Amino acid sequence: MQPDLHDIAARIDAARVYELAARTPLQYAPKLSADLGRNVWLKREDLQDVFSFKIRGAANRMSALKDAEKARGVCAASAGNHAQGVAKAAAYHGVEAVIFMPVTTPSIKVAAVQSHGAKTRLIGDTYDDACAAALAYAEHSGAVFIHPFDEIDVIAGQGTVAKEIFEDAPRDIAAIYVCTGGGGLVSSIGAYAHVHSPATRIIAVEPMGAATLKAARAAGHPVALTHVDGFADGVAVRTFGQLTFAICEQVVDACVTVSNDAIAAAVRDIFELTRTVVEPAGALALAGLKRDVADGNAPDGDCVVTVSGANVNFDRIGHVVERAELGAGEEMLFSAVIPEQRGAFRAFVEALGNRAVTEFSYRYQANSHAHLLVGLKIKSGSERDAVMAALRLANVTAHDLSGDRLAKRHLRHMGGGRSDSAEDEAIYRVEFPERPGALGQFLTALDARWNISLFHYRNHGAAEGHVLCGFQLPCGDKEGLENSLSLIGFPFWDETNNPATQLFL
Known part of the structure; x- marks a missing residue:
């Protein structure tokens, strides 16, 4: 049976959120509007006291609790923003709250929950692990479980965002991202x-x-993802809600997916307009609008984007900044092969013109060619094409690595060079939950027969850690190595034949 949209709209009109939630501004974005060729408005949910729209759903759900339910206490599972909303609402109503959070939750969100007086329990690597623990706690303790998105009172509270948008917009809204x-x-x-x-x-x-x-949508019902990228941790859930899916099937006109680099670029856009650093999930909607504009799919009228959260660890900001220029198309990263002979380096530099160099790595090799890793400031995709064309004219073999994860996450931060034993080596990229002990777990769980010949890890404050690892293969036993990696339980990818690997590692 399909949910009744008129009933949901009526519940939104009647929602009790303003005891705890602020009415946030619908802010015009002049620079973005000029850049994107249409009026762009930001719905500033980052200005809530808990820096996220989640306070709305939590406030409305908590206001609906009966006295007997309040006496039993509440519990919730969240990677941070819903947790803060429930904690603040519970404190307001004098209700005990226990919040289950993944171990990978940014510390700024854990501290914020505790500051409202809620108890926190860090369990598991994902929201799903924390949710299972919260449900088990509710079962044996009698506490009321407050779902972050898949129950009607929470949905109605969050819907007050839309009510404010339509009340405050000076004209009809063509689209909301x-x-x-x-x-x-x-x-x-x-x-x-x-x-x-x-x-x-x-x-x-x-x-x-x-x-x-x-x-x-592809399956016709919510399905669990086999792997979840935690870069935008505020939306990193494994399974869409049952009730929310039934509603979305009636009301969502299109889905847009965006890369992490595009999200980082949108974080920068919002900072330049508001001087506020939002979390990746907070800039997600703007990244979607920019993608639609670039693809010619955005409507011509006024467009609203939700700026949904600003709970970001300080140590993540550097990583986001690093990815923003690539995401905005203002930097390109490429490899180049030039002859190890007099004049070749000068010819290469001349082919680059007067463009600003952001990165330049070179290591001498005792053979006929040198391998370079170069970052350049550019203004557009057409300039990227012009750079590659100029290099071809200069007889330089080049590969654009701007979209290569190995190059962006590892290669540009590594020293060293090629190994003399590279012919007996396999290179793998491994992803693991960024929690205390995870890196050690990975290293100690490896079968001792695999000698590690290359290793790169760099902490950038996200919920996931990334390792680039080289292994020497006795007798070329690649299948045995992959069986050992599978037993550890972390996702991994073979990067041995990646062009960047072949050139530099």
């Missing part, structure tokens, strides 16, 4: 828009590595 994880916000905004402004398009925006709504 909504950050999407489990679906609470996009389903509520979509339901309200469907009733009060049916011509407004609702666009769900997801990270490429955590596209749960896209997967649910």
Whole structure:
């Protein structure tokens, strides 16, 4: 049975959120509007006291509790933003709250939850692990479990975002781009828009590595992702909600997926306009609008993007900045092969013209050619093409590595060079939850027969750690190595034949 959208809209109108939630501004973005060729408005949910729209759903759900339920206490599972909302609402109503969070949750979010008086329990590597623990706790303790997105009172509270948008917009809204994880916000905004402004398009925006709504639509029902990219940790859920999916099937006009680099570029856009550093999930909707504009899919009228959260660890900011220029198309990273002979280096530099160099790595090799890793400031994709064309004219063999994960995450930060035993070596990229002991677990769990010949790890404050690892293979036993890696339980990718590996490692 399909959810009744008129009933949901009525619940949104009646939602009790303003005891705890602020009415946030709908802010015009003049520079973005000029750049994107249409009026762009930011719905500033980062200005809530808990820096996220999640306080709305938590406030409305908590206000609906009966006295007997309040006496039993509440519990929740969250990677941070919902947790803060529940903690603050519980403190306001004098209710005991126990919040289950993944061990990988940024410390700034854990501290914020504790500051509201809630108890925190860090369990598991993912939201799903924490949620299972919270449900088990609710079962044996009697505490009321408050879902972050898949129950009607939470959805109704979050839908007050849409109510404010339509009340504050000076003109009809052509489209609302909504950050999407489990679906609470996009389903509520979509339901309200469907009733009060049916011509407004609702666009769900997801990270490429955590596209749960896209997967649910392909399957016809919510399905669990086998792997979730935690870069935008605020929307990094494994499975879309059942109720939210039923609503979204009626109200979401399109889904857009965006890369982590595009998200980082949108974080920078918002900072330049507001001087606020939002978390990756907070900039997700803007990244979706920019993607639609570039692809020619965005409507011409006024567009609203939700700026949904600003709970970001300070140590993550550097990594986001690093990725932003690549995401904005303002930097290119490429490899080049030039002859080890007089005049070749000068010819290479002349081919680059007067462009600003952001990075330049070179290591002498005792053979006829030198391998370079170069970063350049550029202004557009067409300039990228011009650089590659100029290099070809100078007889320089070059590969654009701007989209290569190995190059961006590891190679540009590594020293050393090629190994003399590279012919007996396999290179793998491994991803693991960024929690205390995880790196040690990876190293100690490796079978001792695999000698490590290369290793690179760099902590950048995210929920996931990334290792580049080389192994010497006795008798070329690649199948045995991959069986050993599988037993550790972390996802891994063979990068041995990656062009960047072949050139530099």
